[in-house]
Amino acid sequence: MKEKLKNPVFLAFGPVVLTSILTILVDWIRKKPILTTLWIIVQWLYRKVINLLNFEIKVWWILIFLIVAVLALRIAVYIYDKIHPQEEPEYLKYTSDFIDGWELEWEWEKGPHNSYRITNFRPVCQYCGTSLAPKYGSHGPFKCFRCGNEYEKSWAGADIYKNIILESVYKKERSKKISGS
Numbered sequence: 001m002k003e004k005l006k007n008p009v010f011l012a013f014g015p016v017v018l019t020s021i022l023t024i025l026v027d028w029i030r031k032k033p034i035l036t037t038l039w040i041i042v043q044w045l046y047r048k049v050i051n052l053l054n055f056e057i058k059v060w061w062i063l064i065f066l067i068v069a070v071l072a073l074r075i076a077v078y079i080y081d082k083i084h085p086q087e088e089p090e091y092l093k094y095t096s097d098f099i100d101g102w103e104l105e106w107e108w109e110k111g112p113h114n115s116y117r118i119t120n121f122r123p124v125c126q127y128c129g130t131s132l133a134p135k136y137g138s139h140g141p142f143k144c145f146r147c148g149n150e151y152e153k154s155w156a157g158a159d160i161y162k163n164i165i166l167e168s169v170y171k172k173e174r175s176k177k178i179s180g181s
């Protein structure tokens, strides 16, 4: 085929033959009204596509489009949240406990994917509820610097107490899921 295309006779007459075939084809199409209509539609579509591809876009159009898109998205999320309010987990009310002889208090901080973690974890005074602080620097017995009470009992470590708290939360959540309430 390649040899045929390179043939000088073909090169000389090829375009002429092609044009002739096209002319015959176009004439034939013109004779058929339906085909003519189709041809017009094809031409029209072709022009539309070319126009669309050549369309000059102003940068500020893109900016406005982006701003509108972001606003629309935010509104959609807001409406979605209004329709489907996220129910806060029951355990967020659980912010104090008495563990290992210590009165403990903490808060829940929202993390990613609707999870919560314990924050501001501290032992508090059993007499006045004030947060306890280590008596000497960072270690050693705790002391209430409001009422002066000292707590000499052993402190297992915040992580151990936090794990106990989380464990009881998990147990409650699991039993809730099992009972389906």
Ligand SMILES: [Zn+2]
Residues within 6 Å of the ligand: 125, 126, 127, 128, 129, 130, 144, 145, 146, 147, 148, 149
């Ligand atoms: Zn106190």
